[in-house]
Amino acid sequence: MRILLVEDEKKLSELIERALKAERYAVDAAYDGLSGWQMADAYDYDLVILDLMLPSLNGTEVLRRIREKNHKVPILILTARDATEEKVRNFEAGADDYLTKPFAFAELIMRVKALLRRGPVIRSSVLRVGDLEVDRLSQQVKRAGKRIELTAKEYALLEYLATNPGRVFSRTMIIEHVWDQSFEGLTNIVDVYVRHLRSKVDDPFPSKLIRTVRGVGYSLGESVEV
Amino acid sequence: MNSRSLSFRLVTWYASLLTIVFVLLGSVTYLLVRHYLEANLLDIQARRAHQIADTLVDSIARTGGAAVAYEIEDLYSPEANDRFLRVTRDDGHLIYASGAPKDRSFVPGAVPLPSLNRSREFNRKEELAGGDLLIATVPHRVGEHRYLIEVGVSSAITEATLDDVVAMLAVGLPVAVIIAVAGGFVLVRRALVPVDRIARKAEDITQHNLSDRLPVVRTGDELERLSVSLNHMISRLEDAIQTSKRFVADASHELRTPLTVLRGELESLAQDPQLKSQTTETLGSLLEEVSRLSGIVEGLLALSRLDVGEAQAEWVPFDLAELAATTADQMSLLAEDKDIAVVCEAAPSITVEGDRARLKQVIVNLLDNAIKYTPRGGTVRLQISRQDGFAVLDVADDGIGIPPEALPHVFKRFFRVDDSRSRDKGGAGLGLSIVHSICTAHGAQVEVSSVLGKGSRFRVRQPLATATHSSI
Numbered sequence: 022m023r024i025l026l027v028e029d030e031k032k033l034s035e036l037i038e039r040a041l042k043a044e045r046y047a048v049d050a051a052y053d054g055l056s057g058w059q060m061a062d063a064y065d066y067d068l069v070i071l072d073l074m075l076p077s078l079n080g081t082e083v084l085r086r087i088r089e090k091n092h093k094v095p096i097l098i099l100t101a102r103d104a105t106e107e108k109v110r111n112f113e114a115g116a117d118d119y120l121t122k123p124f125a126f127a128e129l130i131m132r133v134k135a136l137l138r139r140g141p142v143i144r145s146s147v148l149r150v151g152d153l154e155v156d157r158l159s160q161q162v163k164r165a166g167k168r169i170e171l172t173a174k175e176y177a178l179l180e181y182l183a184t185n186p187g188r189v190f191s192r193t194m195i196i197e198h199v200w201d202q203s204f205e206g207l208t209n210i211v212d213v214y215v216r217h218l219r220s221k222v223d224d225p226f227p228s229k230l231i232r233t234v235r236g237v238g239y240s241l242g243e244s245v246e247v
Numbered sequence: 248m249n250s251r252s253l254s255f256r257l258v259t260w261y262a263s264l265l266t267i268v269f270v271l272l273g274s275v276t277y278l279l280v281r282h283y284l285e286a287n288l289l290d291i292q293a294r295r296a297h298q299i300a301d302t303l304v305d306s307i308a309r310t311g312g313a314a315v316a317y318e319i320e321d322l323y324s325p326e327a328n329d330r331f332l333r334v335t336r337d338d339g340h341l342i343y344a345s346g347a348p349k350d351r352s353f354v355p356g357a358v359p360l361p362s363l364n365r366s367r368e369f370n371r372k373e374e375l376a377g378g379d380l381l382i383a384t385v386p387h388r389v390g391e392h393r394y395l396i397e398v399g400v401s402s403a404i405t406e407a408t409l410d411d412v413v414a415m416l417a418v419g420l421p422v423a424v425i426i427a428v429a430g431g432f433v434l435v436r437r438a439l440v441p442v443d444r445i446a447r448k449a450e451d452i453t454q455h456n457l458s459d460r461l462p463v464v465r466t467g468d469e470l471e472r473l474s475v476s477l478n479h480m481i482s483r484l485e486d487a488i489q490t491s492k493r494f495v496a497d498a499s500h501e502l503r504t505p506l507t508v509l510r511g512e513l514e515s516l517a518q519d520p521q522l523k524s525q526t527t528e529t530l531g532s533l534l535e536e537v538s539r540l541s542g543i544v545e546g547l548l549a550l551s552r553l554d555v556g557e558a559q560a561e562w563v564p565f566d567l568a569e570l571a572a573t574t575a576d577q578m579s580l581l582a583e584d585k586d587i588a589v590v591c592e593a594a595p596s597i598t599v600e601g602d603r604a605r606l607k608q609v610i611v612n613l614l615d616n617a618i619k620y621t622p623r624g625g626t627v628r629l630q631i632s633r634q635d636g637f638a639v640l641d642v643a644d645d646g647i648g649i650p651p652e653a654l655p656h657v658f659k660r661f662f663r664v665d666d667s668r669s670r671d672k673g674g675a676g677l678g679l680s681i682v683h684s685i686c687t688a689h690g691a692q693v694e695v696s697s698v699l700g701k702g703s704r705f706r707v708r709q710p711l712a713t714a715t716h717s718s719i
Contacts, residue, residue: 030504036511101503123507123541126514174577189518192538200577203607206542206678207615213584235527236534237514 022137023047023064027057027083028072028099037070040126041133054078061087066094068136073100073111081114088115095136099124125191125238148183151243153222153230155183164226174199175218178211182231182241191238215239253442254435262428269424273416280412284405285381289370292383292398295323296368300387304334304394307342316343331355331380331399336392337363352401353377363395378403441470449477457485496551499544506544510537546677550660553605553684564600564712567638568593568631574610575629578618586624589614593631597638598712601689609685609693612678613642613705620703621646637708645702649695657695658683682707 024046028034031052038048049064051057054075061069061083069087073080084096095117108119118132148155154163160176162169171179177199182190192208204210215231223229232240249255303315303322310318315334319325325332325345329352334342345355353375361371361384368385382399441464448461460481463474516522517530575591582589599606610629617627621644630641649657653664661676682705686693691709 030508032508033504033511036508036515040511040515101500122503123510123544126511174580189514193541201604201607203574203604203611204577205545205608207581207611208538210578210581213581216584217580234517235531236538237517237531 022067023049024133025049025051025057025061025064025066025069027051027054027061027069027075027080029053029075030072036126037129040130044130044133046133054080054083058083058086061094062090068133069094069096070133071096071098071116073098081111084111084114084116097132097136125194127185127188127190127238128194130188131185148180150183150186150241151228151230152226153183153241155180162222164222169221171218171221174214175221178214179218179222179241182239187240187242189234189237189240195238211239254432254439257435258428258432261431262424265424265427266420269420273420276416277409277412281405281409284408285372285402288381288400288402288405289383292381292400293368293370293385296383296385296396296398299323299332299334299398300385300394300396304342304387304396305389307389307394312340312342319343329401331358331382331397333358333395333397335360335363335395335397337395338392339363342394348401350401351377352403353380358382358397358399361395361397363393365395366393372402373399377401378406381405438470441466441474445470445474445477452481454488457481457488492551492554495547496555499548499551502540502544506537506541510534510541513537543677546681549681550677550684553681553688561602561604562600563603564598565603566596567599567606567640567709568595568597570603570607571610571629571631571640574607575614578611578614581615582618582627585618585621587618587621588626589618589629590626591629593629594633597631597633599638599689599709600712601709602685605685606689609682609707610640610642612682613640613707616678616705617642617644617646617703620644633711634708636711638711640707640709641704642706643702643704648699648701649697649703650699651697654695654697658693 022045024041026034026037026041026048028037028050029052034050034052038050041048049060049066051060055077057071057075058078071080071083075083080098080100084098087094087096092115096115097118097120098111098116099120099122101122111119117136120129120132146156146158148157152165156162157180160180162171162176162179178195181195181198192211193205195211196202196204196208199214200210215233219229219231223231228243230241230243232242234240299319303318307315319332319334320343323330323332326348329348329350330345331348331353332343332345333355334344336342339360347355354377357375358373358380361369365384366386366388368383370381370383373380373382379402380399381402382397385396385398387394387396441462445461448459452459452461460478461474463478464471513530513534517527517534522530572591572593575589579589614627614629621627625645628641628643630639630643632639632641649664653662656662657664658679660680662680663676683693686707686709689709691707693705693707695703695705697703
């Protein structure tokens, strides 16, 4: 899988490159709009990550040119501006997804994976993390064969964490997925729900699955060190 | 009427000046009339004296003093005509002196004798006990003697005319002043009507409707110039505020990229399992600060977006009561965590129009605020009701309350009641100003009342959706 990254902020570009390479993607980086367009024109990429504010050729123009030539390649837009109007305009111009800075890297990786998996997405109805089972059809949760009763929100939270075991989800990501944008900035609500979830999912069992990464967020996984 | 108002002051000045001018004019008129009347009277007396001198005194050498006196008495009968008449020779010999007049206005004997050696005729006014006497004196030479013929009349005649003049002035002057003042007052009032209109419009202009302008009356006068200058000033203010708003938006945008880098670097560091626990702690603390910084940047951006009116992006009718109930439900765990009861009392189907997500944020922020500042075991009450054309949303708590001096500021950006009580609660001081901006964008009003130690109440009043819209 080969990804083209067009981002003029050197540091951010390096950071994204590193994060993507850690996920075993091949990454080519371009630092301005024109070279970004030339690279997209010359090679077949599986995904283009495109910043909107670029020198020499702005992101919207690069997006337009790529779309003119190649209809298939998924394009993920990175932007510091998130006016709804602009968002709509870029989706119309052929963007597949849109990520507003500052974003959590976990979010970026998840979006990238989602875009690359597009097409036949196989999603098993039962998510398994260690001895935890989350049945997405019946919305039932079992741990070590024992059923756990959860409220709707607790279930939504657990299911979201279980979609990517081991990955750390930021509170903002959790709020956006489990609640909605109106709750932005109300990050303590996540802590309260995680605490409740823990008391049901972790407390009765010897091994703990929900992990707190201070300052980052929460993850669900088998190996618990802290 | 306000004694400091421009119209009052103008009219007062105008009236005082007018009175002074009228009094001066009246005095001058009075003096002129008196002078004219007296001069006229003296002229008549002088002519009479000449007549006496030419016809009677001239022949005194032939006829003798007694005959002259008899002739005068016979021809002029001064007593009957209330006149004073005296003929004196220059050696002091009295030829003739009239007796007391019929009206007893003067005593002839009390009139002093002028110096007898004057050779030219002259007029004088003698002030006597009974009144003034106007006397014309004509010297007349006959042979080696000079005779002084004095003819006088009481000034009472002129006094009567002058009294009429004074009476006319005394009545006419105040009437003229009153008419002039009333006219002036009406004129000033009319001239100042635009000032009133400008003032009222200027009152209405706040930072939210700076695009409005003052009315300009095309009269070409000072008021037109004033309103045009004020409008220019408002334009400059509008520009300045626009610039500052754009600055906030641009600055927030610019901060986002470095924040992303900062967060990304720290996150990738924090996930290194070989770090010492102290380092992990520090990284965690740094990440928390980055989150707070991001929160502030997001809040500022949200505010600047509301400022430019982006809230109208998704304008739909929806049920506010239902939205409030579900939001309260979603936040109930947050309240339960502090043993706070959230009581939601919503009247059925209250339809308003607006951006649903934004209005939800109003409810979320108000509830969050109430829960934050209510101690363990308290109650937060959420009420939605209908009040003459408005949907009213009340969020009341029995928490710590807000001191009265802080109440007018709670909706200002970055305002904190006091630093110690909210910083540890994680507030950036933007939540309530976001509430305020969203409400303003929706044509809603938000107000707060509070009793320190008893609790606070936030009330949002939003116009109900019109029937045609709510049925769609």
